[in-house]
Amino acid sequence: MTVRSNEFDQPIGEPVPDWSPRPLPGAVTLEGAYCRLEPLDADRHAADLFAAYSSAPDDRDWTYMFTGSIQDAQGFRRYAEEAAAASDPRHYAVIDLDRGTAVGTLALMRQDPEMGVVEVGSVMFSPLMKRSPLSTEAQYLAMRYVFDALGYRRYEWKCDSLNAPSRTTAERLGFTFEGIFRQAVVYKGRSRDTAWFSVIDGEWPANQRVLESWLSPDNFDARGIQRRSLAEVRAAAAAARA
Numbered sequence: 001m002t003v004r005s006n007e008f009d010q011p012i013g014e015p016v017p018d019w020s021p022r023p024l025p026g027a028v029t030l031e032g033a034y035c036r037l038e039p040l041d042a043d044r045h046a047a048d049l050f051a052a053y054s055s056a057p058d059d060r061d062w063t064y065m066f067t068g069s070i071q072d073a074q075g076f077r078r079y080a081e082e083a084a085a086a087s088d089p090r091h092y093a094v095i096d097l098d099r100g101t102a103v104g105t106l107a108l109m110r111q112d113p114e115m116g117v118v119e120v121g122s123v124m125f126s127p128l129m130k131r132s133p134l135s136t137e138a139q140y141l142a143m144r145y146v147f148d149a150l151g152y153r154r155y156e157w158k159c160d161s162l163n164a165p166s167r168t169t170a171e172r173l174g175f176t177f178e179g180i181f182r183q184a185v186v187y188k189g190r191s192r193d194t195a196w197f198s199v200i201d202g203e204w205p206a207n208q209r210v211l212e213s214w215l216s217p218d219n220f221d222a223r224g225i226q227r228r229s230l231a232e233v234r235a236a237a238a239a240a241r242a
């Protein structure tokens with residue numbers, strides 16, 4: 001790739017013509033084939049979410065969350081009310097279309113509309129979403145909204161560097177690992193090195209096709225078992241481009 005230079009013969013970045021600040025993430029509903037994202041609402045979602053999270057055998061899913069596990073329905077409702085009232089993070093409930101109930105949440109946070117950057121975080125998916133396409137589609141719907149509807153340039157994923165499942169999920173979804181920010185955060189009385197990942201707008205079209213191919217009903221048998229893994233779909237797409 002040719003590197004551009006200015007009048008002082010210094011290398012400079014590529015121009016971004018006609019750039020303007022992007023809209024903030026809104027209280028929108030995003031429809032998918034398996035799930036729906038809708039703005040978190042304590043009246044509609046708190047009881048379902050508490051029941052879904054309570055189906056876990058222990059509290060390990062809360063280890064890397066900034067919030068501790070919620071032990072009772074009343075406490076969880078207070079948490080849901082506070083989360084729903086915020087606009088950054090903007091929290092969304094994941095609705096399982098088959099069950100008709102909320103089974104998880106995610107948020108669009110650290111919103112920087114001036115630069116076109118936003119992070120997906122506060123991802124808390126219950127056991128009811130495991131071994132199903134819901135978790136992938138929920139992430140896909142949020143990513144598609146950020147890139148296609150809002151026109152952002154950069155979509156970030158950050159996690160505790162010791163959170164191996166989160167790091168694996170980011171790479172599975174097509175995020176690029178960018179490095180470790182050492183001692184970036186103190187939470188729950190402990191230090192956190194933060195792993196950074198991103199997808200940028202130029203990568204999104206190819207990643208979108210891969211995610212849509214994996215999510216296609218044709219990729220699942222009558223029992224809902226995937227025919228090809230997302231890694232296999234991604235590898236085939238990369239081979240076709242080579």
